[in-house]
Amino acid sequence: MQRIWKASSTYAVGVVGTLLLIDLFLPWHEASVSLAGAVVVSASSSAWAGWRALAGVILIAMLIWEGLRIAGVSLASNIGARTTTFVLALFVALFTTIEFVAGTSSVAAGGVVFVGVHGRQWPAYVGLTLAALLIIAAFAEVGNVTERPARRLGLGVR
Numbered sequence: 001m002q003r004i005w006k007a008s009s010t011y012a013v014g015v016v017g018t019l020l021l022i023d024l025f026l027p028w029h030e031a032s033v034s035l036a037g038a039v040v041v042s043a044s045s046s047a048w049a050g051w052r053a054l055a056g057v058i059l060i061a062m063l064i065w066e067g068l069r070i071a072g073v074s075l076a077s078n079i080g081a082r083t084t085t086f087v088l089a090l091f092v093a094l095f096t097t098i099e100f101v102a103g104t105s106s107v108a109a110g111g112v113v114f115v116g117v118h119g120r121q122w123p124a125y126v127g128l129t130l131a132a133l134l135i136i137a138a139f140a141e142v143g144n145v146t147e148r149p150a151r152r153l154g155l156g157v158r
Contacts, residue, residue, distance in 0.1 A: 009138075009140040010069065012140070013134065016130055016133045017059055020059060020092070023047075023130060024056045024127065025048065026046060027121050027123060028044075028046055028099065028100075028103055028121055028127065029045050029119060030044040030119050031043055031044075031119060045103065045104070047103065055094075061088065062092060065081075065084065082142045085138050086135075086138040086139060090135060090138075092131060092134060093131040093135050097131065099127075100124050
């Protein structure tokens, strides 16, 4: 099982990252207020609200990085590329966790009523889980070092 996971870790980073990117657009936080039971005003916010959009920007950069690696573009040494993916995954997870903990949604009803709520919706929990899976996939990729045959120096005699 470990061999299968390591063999597909590059693709796992791409798949989990893509799912997380989609999840970032879903409503993570919601607030609602009922005025006299007749009018219900609600609002939601995704993970792209405010400075917390940094998780999405880093995630897009990581997906482009992984796409170039899968396409065979040589950007750095093999170990450096995998480490870069892992560091980017750590930053994505960090800012996703910040969004999960600090994210809010607010409702203003005509200037009379203002309600700010920290109500998390199911996409927030899915996003946090995907961020953890992204770190696991990137860590498996760092540990997936393929051995290359050593070049022999000399007169071409093997």
